[in-house]
Amino acid sequence: MPNNFEVIKVKELFPVVPVFNYTNKPVVPWKKDVNRLSRDYELKGVNEYIDYVNNKNEVKKSKVTGYALITGKDSGIMVLDLDRNHGDGSKDGIKAYKELIESLKLTQEEQKQAFDTFTVKTPNGGLHLYFKYKEGLKNDSNKDLSIDIRTDGGLIIAPGSLRKIGEDIREYTVYKDNPIYDIPIKLFDKLTEYFGVNKVKGNKPKETNKKPGRHPKNKEYYTVTNEGGRDNALIKYLGRLITQPMFRDIHELLPMAMMYNQCYINPPLDAQEVENKVNSILSYAKPVYCKDNGKIINGSLVKYVLDKSPSYIKGNMLYIYNEELGIYEYKDTRDQLKLYYDHVIIDEDIDPGKADKFAKTIHSIADNHKELFIYENRYINCLNGVIDTETDELLEFTPQIKLDTKFNGNYYDIDKYKEDYNKSKFKSFLENILDDGTILTLQEAWGVMLCPNATKVQQCFIYKGEGSNGKSSLFDIQTALLYDKDKSVCGIGLGKFGDEFIMAMAEGRRVNIVRDDTVEGKINGVFKSAVCGEEITVNKKNKDHVQMKFNMAWFYGLNRMPVTNDKSYGFFRRPIFIPFNVRFGTMEQVQRGEADKIGVPGIVEDIISNELDIVFMWAYEGLKRLKANNWKVTQSEASIQEMEEYKEEADSAYAFYKRELIRVPGYNLHAKTLYEEYENWCLMEKINSPMNVTQFGRQMASYGHKKGTGMAHDIDKPGNSVFFGVNYKKNVYIQVENTEKVFEENKQSTFMDASFKPSDIGNSPF
Template sequence: MDVNKQNSQTETPQSIQSFDEITFKTAKKYLDLGWSVVPAKVWWDKKEQKFKKKPALNLWKEYQRRLPTEEELHKWFDNTNQNGIGIITGKISGVVVVDVEVDGLDLIKNLNLKSTRVDKTISGGLHVFFKWSGIETRNKVRIGNKPMDIRGDGGFCVITPSYAERDGKIYKYEWEKEAPNSELPKLPFLGEEIRETERFDRDSALGLSIGKRHNLHLKLADSLWNDIVMGRIDEEAGWVRFGADNRTCTPPEPDKDLEVLWRSAENKVKENPPEFDEETQEKLAEKIEKAEAGKNLTDASNAEFLAKLYGDKLRFDNKRGRWLVWGGHRWQPDVDGSVNRLAIKASRVRQREALQTKDFKKRLFVTKWAIKSENKQMIDSCLGLTKSTLPVADSGENWDEDPMLLCCENGVIDLKTGLLRDGRPEDRITMSTRINFNPNATCPRWERFISEIFNGNKEVIHFVSKALGYSISGDTREQVAFFCFGTGSNGKGVMFNTLNTVLGDYTQDAPASLLQKNSQNTNTNDIAGLEFKRFLISSETQTTGKMDERRFKILTGEDNFRARFLNKEFFTFKPVAKLWLFINHKPKSDDDSKGFWRRVRLIPFNVSFTGEKEDKNLKAILKQEAEGILVWLVRACLTWQKEELKPVPDEIRLETDAYRAENDDLFDFISDKCVESPEAEVKASLLFKTYGTWCEESGLKYNDALTRNAFTSKMGDRHPRDRKKTGMFYTGITLQEGYVAPEQKTPFLTETETTKNDPKTEKGVGTIEEIGTGVATNSILLSLPRKKTISHRDSKTTRVATLRHEIDKVPTPASIHPSEPKVIPFVEDLDDDSNDIPF
């Protein structure tokens, strides 16, 4: 059963203070809290003159793993004379209880043990209830020399309204403090305060069989269990220890046998403390050395000791080779050597533990080792082995994976609701905005600034705010990039510098080379640094440069990408950064496909702030409004989730279309001569002939016109081709109604041939002949004048093919020797566009 899930879905019950009887109704109230309830027995021991308590079930340990049913509660608490009710603490109930004895009540204040539920015990002490932290919490039968202990995972605790009779008077457990509708707080000092005084749970670690454990319990009672059997802690704590240990016994002992062990150890030690025989000492030494992680004096034991001491606040990401330290709301990358400090601290904790050892030689030996462990070489060795020691070792998967969680300095924002909550280790977040989230903060100057840079255009302002809200999430469903275009002094720089401050770790300034097309650049270092980033700010590419369309599609898509840092191994990740380019020149692109242009949103920055319009204090003012701007962004994200990035304002749509036209070789041709429709089609040869005529009419220069291959490729990206009996057709496009293509000038292919034996020249001249109509129809490649020399070589001849544009029949010069006309079916690639000329 998912205890946390149940707790979150269960309504907090009414006050329990009014219940002074132990009935089903009382037990059900606790069960509704998600607590694992069991009946308890409480009585006054006249001989020892103290209250004692224990579970009233023979088989209570199964409720360490599951909650009881209502039927079981009825069986236990209906029409019975139960005088005690208890709970199993730890993960199963989501509760940790600090038990403070009467003479330690001052610790409540000193250790800041504030809680919404405090129970006054039958002996006058206090039970302080805290929320289970999500990390295994072991039972501590004593916190150092302090008169208090902790009921953690698998522990047992008697609670209100349990009672017992003493000398004719009733003594009760009572609520000292209860806020029924408040969530329990986390234990403020859980971890370091407890860990540094923790006494090792030796017997549970031994994992002994029942027979051997029974014998060793008795023989070890005076040394391993003297705190319990000599009355230094009460019997309830003994059941805590036995209960927690019994979860790891091999096999688990029946509860009655546990009680026999308890009583036997208690009586035997008090009457006649035993001595160890040699055989028993050897067995114990071997078992304890194997069981006590960190007790062997080796580098490995130092690593195990560090992992045991700080395993809940330390991780090593083996995928990225980095240390992470839990900082309260997120796992923070170690940038200041905090892991080294923890290793040194662990060595000093070990020194303090050694000082509590009764054996002088062992105490001296362990103390020397602990002091030596502070040497740099040993610290390095310890940390090196800790990287592979659980729970510190981490595979590196699933960090910062939830796209709708945004971490800030005072918690984690759920972007689905806009609410702040505490960060949890299981969130696996490493990033932070580096500022607090204050839902009451405002940003009037930022809102005015946004209105100013977009000249009060409400549609554009609304769209841009949604785009910025979308960009703080890790969601990439929109698959778009934002091109912020305008000349200088228009607010782009101020806007993005401010967002850099507000979003902290989630932003990244990308170099201009990130999107610069460079066939020789195979370095992925700049892309590798984008992992986990959500807001990518890139300055423009070089004025004369072209965009790397492949990288652009990677950064605006939802596919994984393989990259690596310099001199590091490759790794795969999914980019989630939203690309924002602030540009004074629009980058050029050779990609005119729909797959490219559907990703582009060009946002114009047309207002200039110079002279009197310039506010020299603006950056400083906006920085002071950082918390308010974060609230503005979260609200914008909520709006985006409702509306998405629709509709696109006319101003942005028209600017984007114009930008596309500037980069699209076919945009103007299609706009002037064609109609695009799903049902339309046009013969490929006619469309290309029309394009050639349009080029002539438009005065397009030779170098700017498309060859047949280029035309076929680019038009095919827009409109698939379909071969029919009458020829090849483009689908989804046709010529405008009533348009008739005029007669087009025809380029002719001529060929000359000679042998190498010509005495006058190295390259003789052969025949020149116009290519016939049938061949020319399939061989015309250019619609504009063009001259190009291309060679075919074999062992005997050299052919030179020439393209010429003429209206009249091509004359035959007197110097040309007659020969048979030849059609060359294939030409080797001799320059960049030779492959566009299939003869």
């Protein structure tokens, strides 16, 4: 029978938001009202599709595996989350909770409330204790107790939800099917010591006569105030608190105000009234980074910004952790100046010099990471968490894993993905534009985009083919896979690597995509270093030069091959071609022979709207195969043939060698005569600029034929300058089925008969 989440309906655990892919954290923006479900009929069963709106206000669809209750005032519920088997397993939240209750000396009725309220057992063996909502506690965690509180601003996974633990799918089950009780007052007050302002380390609160938090010492604030003086007493208390910088923040001041209201105001003021007074008092308070006159203290502002969120510096960029997205977002020079201006209180501080000083100070004291390959090469940030590619485990978002790129796909069961892929429009689209072998090459190329490993892969990918062949459509799907393509993609053309400031474009980017590269100019040597993840000097206008490595995936769309001065093996092993040989058009164009197939309107839009999870998992499958193959990309026959044609087009010596020469150990050719043969061949092939003799010699050496002094067998003279181990194909006999030797044009020397083996015919240095 399908799970229809009856417990949520019976207990009226609303509002909830959907959870996908057997995780314990919703990826839907739960603060958007449109994503909140508040009625029985809105709930979908397990593996039923449900619509939601993402952060870009796009309507998406995914399969439900659970729901998360929005705790606090909205639902009227707060939950104590007692963790077990969390982290290293040394902390037991259930045991700590029992010890805490015992220390409070509760009445029998209060113990019943504390232990017998409605309780849910988690897949990890922990417990969720549901209580009626009471204002004043902060939504927070205490790792020493292994207890979390979920109240205003929090979420808790609802009963009936499913979670994947290792290979098992486990359910959040009802442990105690009792009413949801009020939280005992003594327990609530004690929890403020852990979660209100101060988090007390250890399993017990500190022994102290003071109230939690840093109260002013004046005892006049700690006498009960009755009606007639309540407003004044609370304002006076708050005014005293905000003289301390730590309380100039609503998240710190509001819990203190709520606690004071409960303890010293009789009867307590309405919670909304207390919150209004907190907002009012904060509107007059100067931030912690300002002097009393409102002027910014540069060092204090820098410390405030760095303490507010995890951050680091890489190159010229400041990266600050976005908790909602679970990634680090980069701040370029302009963003850093804006960061300063966003904190200005008085007009006197609107000063470019001060803003620049702020940016320079951040760069001087923030954590500096020249490279973060250890994270980028192992972890992938996707919509529902962080994938550890070593274990295939889905982790929760954490600032400890420093990633700055997020992908528009959910990670889910590999068997389910394969079933979905085989029925997908994406599979049909690929098979319509590429051959089977090239699809495998492309799949691994997209895997490199997920997890670059540039120093191991050391290759770029070139989509080659004339127009109307699917290249642009494929690029559309590829860029849609990036959560924020504007911050993840740069476009450095193959002919632009020699430009002075060009590499600054690549800072903070995961992938370089040039859809239709015209390749103006020749390819610079920086290209090889960039593709291989080697250190490069990055020059940015009005900035100091920095040495950086780029861990990126490189993609180009070409109609024709680029020109290069570099004829080395190292250069030619960098590009991998993905040939697009199918032309799409209308029915009439196909009938006239101007196109091979009829295009399918709207298929790309359908894939982007409905199948990005499948596309993401397809790319991840390619990454896993590439990794298993020791980072050697699978190349199709079509891809290899494109490279051979490119090498012959770009390197006339290689074309001459491949067509006219053959490797023959022990046989040498007269160097001068061979070069003249090469020049004559270029003339016949109408190659206008043959290599000079030095370049030709260098290329022959790269093919395994060094130049030196020896016997020139082709002119039968010793002591000449020769190329070793090579002969003209026209001089070499071919062994046929009747094993007779067939000679072409020139008679073979005795040496050839003695030392040349037919198995050497056709061998290539590549």
